[in-house]
Amino acid sequence: MKVGGKWAYLYRAVDKHGDTIDFYRSPTRNAQAANRFLSKSLTGLKAWEKPLVINTDKAPTYAAAIAELKREGKCPKETEHAKSST
Numbered sequence: 001m002k003v004g005g006k007w008a009y010l011y012r013a014v015d016k017h018g019d020t021i022d023f024y025r026s027p028t029r030n031a032q033a034a035n036r037f038l039s040k041s042l043t044g045l046k047a048w049e050k051p052l053v054i055n056t057d058k059a060p061t062y063a064a065a066i067a068e069l070k071r072e073g074k075c076p077k078e079t080e081h082a083k084s085s086t
Contacts, residue, residue: 042074
């Protein structure tokens with residue numbers, strides 16, 4: 001998407017009902033931006049609110065970010081990463 005004439009990437013977290021729960025706009029699409037967004041989205045969640053599955057597109061940046069968040073203890077180790085083709 002373009003913001004102020006410059007391209008930006010929109011990261012968006014939705015719940016199982018399709019409701020937006022968080023979003024992040026970044027000038028880059030890399031593991032650092034994915035990590036920043038996912039970390040922000042997971043912060044402050046109670047244990048029962050943490051996702052069982054994180055569904056993303058096939059960008060490899062998400063796998064690296066999720067693995068790092070699991071190592072840091074910010075994402076439950078049981079959380080699965082599903083890659084969608086859309």
